[in-house]
Amino acid sequence: xxxxxxxxxxxxxxxxxxxxxxxxxxxxxxxxxxxxxxxxxxxxxxxxxxxxxxxxxxxxxxxxxxxxxxxxxxxxxxxxxxxxxxxxxxxxxxxxxxxxxxxxxxxxxxxxxxxxxxxxxxxxxxxxxxxxxxxxxxxxxxxxxxxxxxxxxxxxxxxxxxxxxxxxxxxxxxxxxxxxxxxxxxxxxxxxxxxxxxxxxxxxxxxxxxxxxxxxxxxxxxxxxxxxxxxxxxxxxxxxxxxxxxxxxxxxxxxxxxxxxxxxxxxxxxxxxxxxxxxxxxxxxxxxxxxxxxxxxxxxxxxxxxxxxxxxxxxxxxxxxxxxxxxxxxxxxxxxxxxxxxxxxxxxxxxxxxxxxxxxxxxxxxxxxxxxxxxxxxxxxxxxxxxxxxxxxxxxxxxxxxxxxxxxxxxxxxxxxxxxxxxxxxxxxxxxxxxxxxxxxxxxxxxxxxxxxxxxxxxxxxxxxxxxxxxxxxxxxxxxxxxxxxxxxxxxxxxxxxxxxxxxxxxxxxxxxxxxxxxxx
Amino acid sequence: xxxxxxxxxxxxxxxxxxxxxxxxxxxxxxxxxxxxxxxxxxxxxxxxxxxxxxxxxxxxxxxxxxxxxxxxxxxxxxxxxxxxxxxxxxxxxxxxxxxxxxxxxxxxxxxxxxxxxxxxxxxxxxxxxxxxxxxxxxxxxxxxxxxxxxxxxxxxxxxxxxxxxxxxxxxxxxxxxxxxxxxxxxxxxxxxx
Numbered sequence: 001x002x003x004x005x006x007x008x009x010x011x012x013x014x015x016x017x018x019x020x021x022x023x024x025x026x027x028x029x030x031x032x033x034x035x036x037x038x039x040x041x042x043x044x045x046x047x048x049x050x051x052x053x054x055x056x057x058x059x060x061x062x063x064x065x066x067x068x069x070x071x072x073x074x075x076x077x078x079x080x081x082x083x084x085x086x087x088x089x090x091x092x093x094x095x096x097x098x099x100x101x102x103x104x105x106x107x108x109x110x111x112x113x114x115x116x117x118x119x120x121x122x123x124x125x126x127x128x129x130x131x132x133x134x135x136x137x138x139x140x141x142x143x144x145x146x147x148x149x150x151x152x153x154x155x156x157x158x159x160x161x162x163x164x165x166x167x168x169x170x171x172x173x174x175x176x177x178x179x180x181x182x183x184x185x186x187x188x189x190x191x192x193x194x195x196x197x198x199x200x201x202x203x204x205x206x207x208x209x210x211x212x213x214x215x216x217x218x219x220x221x222x223x224x225x226x227x228x229x230x231x232x233x234x235x236x237x238x239x240x241x242x243x244x245x246x247x248x249x250x251x252x253x254x255x256x257x258x259x260x261x262x263x264x265x266x267x268x269x270x271x272x273x274x275x276x277x278x279x280x281x282x283x284x285x286x287x288x289x290x291x292x293x294x295x296x297x298x299x300x301x302x303x304x305x306x307x308x309x310x311x312x313x314x315x316x317x318x319x320x321x322x323x324x325x326x327x328x329x330x331x332x333x334x335x336x337x338x339x340x341x342x343x344x345x346x347x348x349x350x351x352x353x354x355x356x357x358x359x360x361x362x363x364x365x366x367x368x369x370x371x372x373x374x375x376x377x378x379x380x381x382x383x384x385x386x387x388x389x390x391x392x393x394x395x396x397x398x399x400x401x402x403x404x405x406x407x408x409x410x411x412x413x414x415x416x417x418x419x420x421x422x423x424x425x426x427x428x429x430x431x432x433x434x435x436x437x438x439x440x441x442x443x444x445x446x447x448x449x450x451x452x453x454x455x456x457x458x459x460x461x462x463x464x465x466x467x468x469x470x471x472x473x474x475x476x477x478x479x480x481x482x483x484x485x486x487x488x489x490x491x492x493x494x495x496x497x498x499x500x501x502x503x504x505x506x507x508x509x510x511x512x513x514x515x516x517x518x519x520x521x
Numbered sequence: 522x523x524x525x526x527x528x529x530x531x532x533x534x535x536x537x538x539x540x541x542x543x544x545x546x547x548x549x550x551x552x553x554x555x556x557x558x559x560x561x562x563x564x565x566x567x568x569x570x571x572x573x574x575x576x577x578x579x580x581x582x583x584x585x586x587x588x589x590x591x592x593x594x595x596x597x598x599x600x601x602x603x604x605x606x607x608x609x610x611x612x613x614x615x616x617x618x619x620x621x622x623x624x625x626x627x628x629x630x631x632x633x634x635x636x637x638x639x640x641x642x643x644x645x646x647x648x649x650x651x652x653x654x655x656x657x658x659x660x661x662x663x664x665x666x667x668x669x670x671x672x673x674x675x676x677x678x679x680x681x682x683x684x685x686x687x688x689x690x691x692x693x694x695x696x697x698x699x700x701x702x703x704x705x706x707x708x709x710x711x712x713x714x
Contacts, residue, residue, distance in 0.1 A: 036632060036710055040628065044621070044625075088625070132593070132596075153593070288616075288700055288701070290699065290701065291699070291700070358591040361591070362591065371593075372591070372593055373590045373591075373593050373622065374590055374591040376590050376618050376621075376622060377591070377616075377618055379618035379621065380568075380616045380617055380618045380619075383617065383638065383641070383701050384638070384703075385617055385618065441638075
């Protein structure tokens with residue numbers, strides 16, 4: 001790899017910029033070597049050439065004061081930064097910046113768990129804390145509190161939350177469980193949000209909204225500031241937990257599953273992310289494609305049937321759990337059995353069933369807040385497996401689920417890819433996660449994946465489905481689909497960007513938000 | 522260890538807030554008679570074979586960890602070993618996702634000197650890419666490609682080379698299995714070459 005530089009910045013100015021960073025944070029925490037340092041910040045699952053998002057450097061401050069210093073130096077030289085916490089969100093671009101030449105603002109060193117409050121059930125963490133760290137810390141101090149990890153568990157607690165990530169316990173809507181935030185603005189101002197703005201506040205991490213507009217949200221999936229601390233509510237030990245899996249042998253069961261689950265989720269009979277998983281996702285955790293099929297293109301229908309029989313899974317497999325004392329769980333399970341059990345072919349499995357099935361094991365762990373890495377096995381499905389996740393939101397109806405499934409699966413198969421996906425039902429909406437898997441060493445396949453992704457974005461938007469987050473390469477395109485009233489929302493965001501970050505140094509292009517001086521054509 | 526090395530190892534966070542439950546000493550001990558300070562570190566995906574264990578130890582010595590993504594206890598051990606400064610090379614053989622995870626744990630303290638894809642198309646084809654001198658030496662020992670244990674040892678031996686452009690080489694032997702595996706050799710960034 002050759003060195004790249006920020007657009008419009010001379011090599012001389014860049015070198016001066018780097019020297020000032022080194023003087024601030026120390027030489028050990030400024031990275032510019034294109035051979036040995038910078039590849040750590042590449043998009044490992046890039047569909048396009050990695051050089052398009054290659055960083056020019058990276059800087060890792062240790063504390064808020066150093067963050068303030070980095071922002072001041074970047075403003076002075078007008079060097080664009082790209083903020084990351086742990087950088088493990090590989091399906092969406094990992095640690096790589098939106099454009100080549102940005103300097104990665106790596107917050108990995110800010111890794112303290114600042115507080116665990118057992119009485120009120122929350123923790124306060126810095127950006128470098130991952131789910132394994134928090135889980136292990138809670139166990140080490142004897143806490144009874146649960147966390148809600150992403151899958152896989154090496155993701156950052158803060159990074160996942162500000163990217164609107166989700167988990168699998170009743171606390172799975174991570175942003176909903178956020179309370180209290182510290183932000184460094186581009187001009188170096190440090191602000192506490194909501195109740196934290198009250199000096200000596202006793203409720204910074206207990207009440208989300210404070211007085212006036214709720215500002216926390218504008219610092220998520222955005223580039224208006226650098227979030228350096230968050231409070232996160234943790235789930236008290238529910239005094240009991242009963243996970244279950246239901247297999248459905250028929251592909252067309254999807255409609256009925258979602259129709260049955262909607263009232264169960266709305267009424268919180270199922271309080272966690274109720275997840276309907278297409279058989280190939282479950283298969284890929286356990287097997288490789290070559291174990292069943294040596295041809296090219298999508299897996300034939302006949303092979304899918306063989307796999308379902310072999311692995312004792314359904315065409316759709318539903319995962320959820322009930323929580324609480326035994327009597328409550330028994331009562332809720334009775335309702336669930338009556339409902340889902342009425343779908344033809346439904347077969348229930350419980351906690352102690354399916355011994356040795358690592359797919360069931362990791363789902364059980366996720367729903368109990370135990371971080372793990374098992375889901376990463378999905379990447380073994382094809383050689384040099386890489387993926388980009390397409391994740392539209394839909395109403396919780398059977399017809400919407402079927403429509404989305406058909407929309408994506410048809411295009412996917414025509415482009416030569418397998419449909420690997422799952423639908424997660426929340427209180428009022430459903431996340432559809434389509435894992436577009438491609439061979440990262442096959443340039444033709446990467447190009448087809450890129451084209452397919454763009455096609456699906458537009459087709460889904462035309463059908464009324466927008467993505468809740470997206471891959472680095474598609475941030476502008478997806479943001480462009482939210483174009484009601486001539487793009488009024490995005491124009492509002494751009495105004496906010498220009499006011500809060502007039503030099504345009506903070507993550508330009510994040511989710512399609514550019515400073516006006518750098519608006520993409 | 523310098524702070525730079527600690528950071529690039531990617532272990533600053535975990536070690537700062539959470540004491541690792543598993544000490545490095547619990548990793549498999551090196552074969553008797555070998556100097557652990559000059560030992561390779563083998564990370565062996567149990568999907569290749571159930572354990573590096575006796576066979577690998579007998580052939581190569583060194584320190585090994587059996588790894589599998591469904592049991593993450595090894596990750597903490599691996600992080601400790603990777604930052605211990607006690608290994609002249611890291612060799613990983615396994616499924617692609619496992620090797621990817623290990624690669625992400627390495628950090629920039631370790632330089633990846635060679636990568637391999639094995640049993641492409643179940644035909645016993647090995648596609649190697651890496652520093653040209655490494656590949657040249659390995660290609661001359663093609664008999665070691667017929668078995669993953671011997672291949673791992675061959676990789677571990679490639680610790681001295683002059684950095685240069687990467688190249689590729691294909692070697693065909695018997696197939697290891699019906700599955701495709703990948704491999705990776707990493708050496709310390711600050712190695713004298």
